[in-house]
Amino acid sequence: xxxxxxxxxxxxxxxxxxxxxxxxxxxxxxxxxxxxxxxxxxxxxxxxxxxxxxxxxxxxxxxxxxxxxxxxxxxxxxxxxxxxxxxxxxxxxxxxxxxxxxxxxxxxxxxxxxxxxxxxxxxxxxxxxxxxxxxxxxxxxxxxxxxxxxxxxxxxxxxxxxxxxxxxxxxxxxxxxxxxxxxxxxxxxxxxxxxxxxxxxxxxxxxxxxxxxxxxxxxxxxxxxxxxxxxx
Numbered sequence: 001x002x003x004x005x006x007x008x009x010x011x012x013x014x015x016x017x018x019x020x021x022x023x024x025x026x027x028x029x030x031x032x033x034x035x036x037x038x039x040x041x042x043x044x045x046x047x048x049x050x051x052x053x054x055x056x057x058x059x060x061x062x063x064x065x066x067x068x069x070x071x072x073x074x075x076x077x078x079x080x081x082x083x084x085x086x087x088x089x090x091x092x093x094x095x096x097x098x099x100x101x102x103x104x105x106x107x108x109x110x111x112x113x114x115x116x117x118x119x120x121x122x123x124x125x126x127x128x129x130x131x132x133x134x135x136x137x138x139x140x141x142x143x144x145x146x147x148x149x150x151x152x153x154x155x156x157x158x159x160x161x162x163x164x165x166x167x168x169x170x171x172x173x174x175x176x177x178x179x180x181x182x183x184x185x186x187x188x189x190x191x192x193x194x195x196x197x198x199x200x201x202x203x204x205x206x207x208x209x210x211x212x213x214x215x216x217x218x219x220x221x222x223x224x225x226x227x228x229x230x231x232x
Contacts, residue, residue, distance in 0.1 A: 003163060003184040004194040012037065012170040012203060014177075015085040017124045018195075019134045019153075020161020022188030028132040028212040029161065029191055032073050032083050034205040040064045045225040046206035051076045053208050058227050068112055068119075074208060079217075081210075084123035085166060086112065092123060103150060106137050110146045116173040122164050128212040132156050136164050140176045151180050160185050192222050201226075 007013060018031040034055070036042040043062045044055050053074040057063050071087045082092050082102075088109045095105035102125045112119040118141035126134045135152045153162060162181035167174045187194065192209050199207070207224040 001182075001184055002194075003161070003186045003191075004198045006163070006182060006184055007195065007198040010165075010167075010169055012167055012174070013199075014119065014166030014174070015122065016163055016165030017083050017085070017122055017136070017181075018161055018163045018184075018186075018191075019124060019126055019132070019136075019156075020184075020186055020188075020191075021132050021156035021158055022211070023159040025158045026214060027188065028126070028128045028214060029186070029188055029209065030081060030083065030126055030212065031191065031195060031207065031209045032085075033195060033199060033207045034073075035199055035203040036205045037203065041069060042205050042226065044069055044205060045227060046073070046208050046223050048221065048223065051219075053223070055206070058225075068114060074210075079127070079129055081126040081128070081212075082123070083126065084121065085119075086121050088121050088123055092125065102135055102137070106139060106148060106150075109139055111139050111141045118176070119174070120166050120176050122166055122177075124164065128214060128217070130214060132214065134162070136162065136181050138164060138177065140178070142176075159188075192224065196224050 016033050020029045043058050045058050046053050054072045055070050072089045075082050075089050075093050077093050077096050082089050092105040120138050120140035123137045133154045137150050139148050164181040168177050210221045212219050
């Protein structure tokens with residue numbers, strides 16, 4: 001299934017991480033998106049922060065609850081890219097700086113404390129040196145306990161990637177994503193427009209996409225925000 005079709009079928013995917021290999025195998029494609037329902041959730045933008053990204057308020061006067069919505073979704077450490085939907089990005093990088101692992105970092109974290117939804121914490125660590133490899137994690141609540149699941153991909157087929165997102169759809173409470181990150185095909189040239197269009201005007205908040213040349217390490221980053229002119 002194409003990524004745009006998959007997202008089109010989900011009325012509310014929440015936040016998502018996508019990692020894929022472009023059609024000719026020369027570039028990795030990394031993406032992070034935010035969708036929202038409440039005004040507080042929609043009142044934010046993604047901005048570049050060095051070689052990473054952070055979320056900020058679009059209108060500071062309208063912030064009703066800063067917890068869980070402001071964080072660094074993307075950081076780069078020793079050539080590896082860490083992507084997550086919360087402040088666990090900082091936990092992961094802190095552990096890596098101590099010589100510890102991605103898994104060890106996430107053993108110290110749980111799902112978000114936003115009852116009754118208990119939004120999953122989703123994370124990925126991506127290596128783009130010579131070839132693309134990635135390890136994903138989802139921390140979700142099940143039967144009153146935290147379930148920690150990890151999946152690793154050391155081979156990617158050209159034109160395909162994996163998508164991990166927080167919600168399986170809309171509802172109250174919101175249903176958590178379950179299972180392995182979805183295997184989806186995509187167009188490297190159209191990934192930004194495909195994602196932005198299918199996330200929908202009503203729910204899309206922000207999108208970050210980076211291509212990485214696997215031979216040279218050269219990167220190109222695109223950010224879209226709902227409050228940018230022409231994108232709202």
